Amino acid sequence: MSSHYDTIIIGAGPAGMAAAITLQKNGISNAVIDKSFFPRNKVCGGLVTCKTLETVIELTDTGATDLISDVFCDTDRIIELYFKNERLTCSEVDIPLYFVRREKFDFFLVKKYKENGGILFEGEKNYTVDFENKTITLGNGEIITFNYLLIADGALSPNAKKLGIKRKNTGFCIEAHIPKGDVSYPGGVKIFFGIVKKGYAWCFPSGNDICVGLGGVYKKSTDYKNILDGLLKQLGADTENTKYKGAFVPYGSSVDQSHCPDNVILLGDAAGFVDPIYGEGLYFAITSGIEAAGACITAVRSSYSINAVYYKKTEFIVKTIKKGNRLKKIFFSHPVGFLFKRRIKNKDFFVRFYCDRQISKYGYDYSRMIKLYSDYRKEKRLLKQ
Ligand SMILES: Cc1cc2nc3c(=O)[nH]c(=O)nc-3n(C[C@H](O)[C@H](O)[C@H](O)COP(=O)(O)OP(=O)(O)OC[C@H]3O[C@@H](n4cnc5c(N)ncnc54)[C@H](O)[C@@H]3O)c2cc1C
Numbered sequence: 001m002s003s004h005y006d007t008i009i010i011g012a013g014p015a016g017m018a019a020a021i022t023l024q025k026n027g028i029s030n031a032v033i034d035k036s037f038f039p040r041n042k043v044c045g046g047l048v049t050c051k052t053l054e055t056v057i058e059l060t061d062t063g064a065t066d067l068i069s070d071v072f073c074d075t076d077r078i079i080e081l082y083f084k085n086e087r088l089t090c091s092e093v094d095i096p097l098y099f100v101r102r103e104k105f106d107f108f109l110v111k112k113y114k115e116n117g118g119i120l121f122e123g124e125k126n127y128t129v130d131f132e133n134k135t136i137t138l139g140n141g142e143i144i145t146f147n148y149l150l151i152a153d154g155a156l157s158p159n160a161k162k163l164g165i166k167r168k169n170t171g172f173c174i175e176a177h178i179p180k181g182d183v184s185y186p187g188g189v190k191i192f193f194g195i196v197k198k199g200y201a202w203c204f205p206s207g208n209d210i211c212v213g214l215g216g217v218y219k220k221s222t223d224y225k226n227i228l229d230g231l232l233k234q235l236g237a238d239t240e241n242t243k244y245k246g247a248f249v250p251y252g253s254s255v256d257q258s259h260c261p262d263n264v265i266l267l268g269d270a271a272g273f274v275d276p277i278y279g280e281g282l283y284f285a286i287t288s289g290i291e292a293a294g295a296c297i298t299a300v301r302s303s304y305s306i307n308a309v310y311y312k313k314t315e316f317i318v319k320t321i322k323k324g325n326r327l328k329k330i331f332f333s334h335p336v337g338f339l340f341k342r343r344i345k346n347k348d349f350f351v352r353f354y355c356d357r358q359i360s361k362y363g364y365d366y367s368r369m370i371k372l373y374s375d376y377r378k379e380k381r382l383l384k385q
Helices: 014-025 050-060 064-071 102-115 158-162 224-234 282-301 306-313 315-331 334-344 348-359 366-384
Strands: 002-010 030-033 074-083 086-099 119-121 128-130 135-137 143-151 171-179 189-193 199-206 209-217 245-249 264-266
Touching: 002 014, 002 282, 014 030, 014 050, 014 102, 014 282, 050 064, 050 086, 050 102, 050 282, 064 102, 074 199, 074 334, 074 348, 086 199, 086 334, 086 348, 102 119, 143 282, 171 224, 189 334, 199 224, 209 224, 264 306, 282 306, 282 315, 306 315, 315 334, 315 366, 348 366
Parallel strands: 002 030, 002 143, 030 119, 074 189, 143 264
Antiparallel strands: 074 086, 128 135, 135 143, 171 209, 171 245, 189 199, 199 209
């Protein structure tokens, strides 16, 4: 048996599903392959910023209220910054931060797709891809053919590897879920600097649990589990029965896709699209999925090459990552880290301004941090008047 699709997507995470749903809405035939059965777990802090929420609303045609009550697990406005265990600031932001459990969030996207007739081959562990003949043989021997192939199989991207595409997973994150009742936790988001080199630790609300984790630029010699143990003990958690889960993250290491065949593109973590400063990956995963679908639609309806259109559409992601990488070098250097601690102490309004304008909205390019700071000063002066 054989079937043909305009586009096949490998990976049903947020990047793959954003592409599949967008193609579906535009009447382009497609199918998705994933090695897992859904709902499946995925290690993730689950922070969803407002810019991501807005994108998901548009993608799935679901209202914010329904998403927040049915799919998300928590919302918060209080952000506390720490340097080691010294509290520097406590701010109440205007734009809330949202939280998801990935098994539920990813399953929501999968269900949306399937409800509208989407085809998902789940639990596919033994398929083979023939890139040259644009053919995939599934585990049961069924053959599916495609014009375009979107690879969204996550940070390790085995399929990009098969194409000989070199990648650097420069980041590593580890986390644990602790029942809220087991620690003294009044709520809020806590961010700890100075605990892990070139990164940070977090404490996020996650329904009945809190998600405590840390991550940063990967160093083989760093004992991440031991550092997380220390943080959990500081929070009063019993570390004996706690399960830790870790994974590589392509922190600011977008992949050079110029060696991809001209009908193949990479998206989400497979493309290395993760913010180099915060490690936020969901926004770029979903955005790159939508842009990848847009490139397929253009290619199907015209003679443009999918790669050229996609590179143009995702230029802003690549540029953001490049600029963020430059800023990261300065931000995580020792003297700046020290200065940061001294300067940020009690600057609650600055943290609020930064979260609302930058983290929630990407309102400033990473090369415009001086402009952000001067706007913050102006607004602060206005507030005082
Ligand atoms: C500990 C940790 C905490 C994080 N916290 C946050 C956070 O709070 N907020 C945020 O925005 N981002 C966070 N991230 C990053 C975020 O999880 C990723 O950027 C995001 O999941 C990328 O989505 P994706 O669809 O590209 O890949 P994934 O979500 O990894 O999806 C890939 C899919 O491909 C499938 N797959 C893998 N291999 C194959 C194969 N060979 N064949 C077929 N299918 C395959 C997998 O089963 C999976 O369904 C975190 C990451 C980690 C590790």
